[in-house]
Amino acid sequence: MAAVSGLVRRPLREVTVRDAINQGMDEELERDEKVFLLGEEVAQYDGAYKVSRGLWKKYGDKRIIDTPISEMGFAGIAVGAAMAGLRPICEFMTFNFSMQAIDQVINSAAKTYYMSGGLQSVPIVFRGPNGASAGVAAQHSQCFAAWYGHCPGLKVVSPWNSEDAKGLIKSAIRDNNPVVVLENELMYGVPFEFPPEAQSKDFLIPIGKAKIERQGTHITVVSHSRPVGHCLEAAAVLSKEGVECEVINMRTIRPMDMETIEASVMKTNHLVTVEGGWPQFGVGAEICARIMEGISEKLVLEYSQAVVNIMYLNTYSIKRLKARSGQTTTLNLSCVQFPGCSCCSCHWC
């Protein structure tokens, strides 16, 4: 039997992002008695977006807890439970509602290990959909990557595909620190090939490590969450014109993997950051600042003029470092044509 199965090429399983997160949580709930999930509609409703489907039936009231609509209250309860030795997963129906609880996330969770001089750790996961959805208007479309990414003591991850989603949620649950997991509602239903290693119950993706999704030599494109998909599509279009993009999927917002980004920019000398958040004080702004502070020295030292052209177009920030010649050219994003981008809420464009 074994010899025969070795000859037959088994197709890779396709798993949606939703099911990947569900699997990840299920495995961790099974593995560790101290893990539990709380949030609005996570139990009997099977999750507002069905991410926790089946978990309440399997684990019951004690471990899958429906809360009233009291974000500040239940986020604080989750943090308190973490301080007392449990490992809660606190779901925000969307991260927009986390704003009501943000004091508990930052002041009670993120800062505590430091303020206590290493005495009190807070092993908690805050997860939920982040950023834009389809036509849900301004109050329900904010991306919190920059706000949470700003705070020391917090880890912030932003999965793109199913593999990311499962590996990162498992790492987040096993991490002894407060971890914010920024999912994306529009990605929940998207299926991806699930490599064999991702099917293991111990499949983990390290927090703090980016992934190069596509190798390239001409331009580095850095992104996180859903826009990673857009970047790969754009890269395919550009490839036909002879421009090879290196697409980096950040996976983690904080601690940010600058090594991978720097190594890529050293190779290509061109950088575009793509994100679903607002440009001012955003994730892209931070990447560009660090490039300027860090390797721009190495790139520019030989040349008399360091020129950086910064142009913001909608939610995409564009920077061009020209170190080889003294000239600058601007990159008009509309020429790059991100295909399939019909999802955006119109309040930006």
Next chain:
Amino acid sequence: MLAALISRVLRRVAQKSAHRVLVASRNSSNDATFEIEKCDLYLLEEGPPVTTVLTRAEGLKYYRMMLTVRRMELKADQLYKQKFIRGFCHLCDGQEACCVGLEAGINPSDHIITSYRAHGMCYTRGLSVRSILTELTGRRGGCAKGKGGSMHMYTKNFYGGNGIVGAQGPLGAGVALACKYKGNNEICLTLYGDGAANQGQIAEAFNMAALWKLPCVFICENNLYAMGTFTERAAASTDYYKRGNFIPGLKVDGMDVLCVREATKFAANYCRSGKGPILMELQTYRYHGHSMSDPGVSYRTREEIQEVRSKRDPIMILQDRMVNSKLATVEELKEIGTEVKKEIDDAAQFATSDPEPCLEELGHHVYSSDSSFEVRGANPWIKFKSVS
């Protein structure tokens, strides 16, 4: 308007002073029975007992603890004025019966969380005076290695010290959830002040604690002033023990350590029996202003403070009881006073001479259980190593 409010407070103070020297029946030289004030009840058929037995050993212990807290706070006041302590410093002198009485009513394995006015509770929960004062002066021997300061001191089963008013409400309910989850028969005392009682998140914590029957004793430490705002100016209802709505409540004389102890025992038993949360209002008073930057006399009168000091001081109440019932002599108590003074002075000596944490440690403790990494300093060329 202010005069009317003050006279109302003074009347309340004067009424209570009549109970100060209570009937004591001496059972032996080793203990005595005292009458304590009956607690007002809300949604409860019966409350804590109105008499209690105090043994000599307990009396001496409570006396020593309260005196230590008092002297420690006064020393902190002195160190602050000498600029050894900077930043925030919220003192709890006057409120000693609360922290000592609460500790006497629970087990060490139970849990406590409170607000920023926490020094007394840090001591009663087990931190030494030395580690507390050294944390206040920001030195490496402090209980949080100098990184937390006045408002962020932690120890086993004690979750601080919380700087954000009211945030500790849900946190405490969460600790109680963990107790219920683990099935260990432990409870959590969740303290907040009369000011924090008006926070929405307190009501959210009440709701979920009652809904899920969490073993949480919510305790409102009502010292009449939220910073500079008198209770009647901030709350539509100042019956804080009733503000749990569907949660039973007790109003307790927070200046009488025995009253606090009995009420706490009663509340703890209630929670442990699985009935869900209960609320205690401790009526107490702080002698200092809100913090060291507040003289504390612009919103209340010196006469009021003096009135409480002379008629309702918690240490004096216990002292009088013990001496009048011959559980201890004046000399013995003076001896304790001398010992406490020495302990405080030694601790202050250490706190002012211990070195500050070294700069290399600035980046430590950002993350727990992680391998070490680099933290950016004030500019890209300054880096700190961060170790868990």
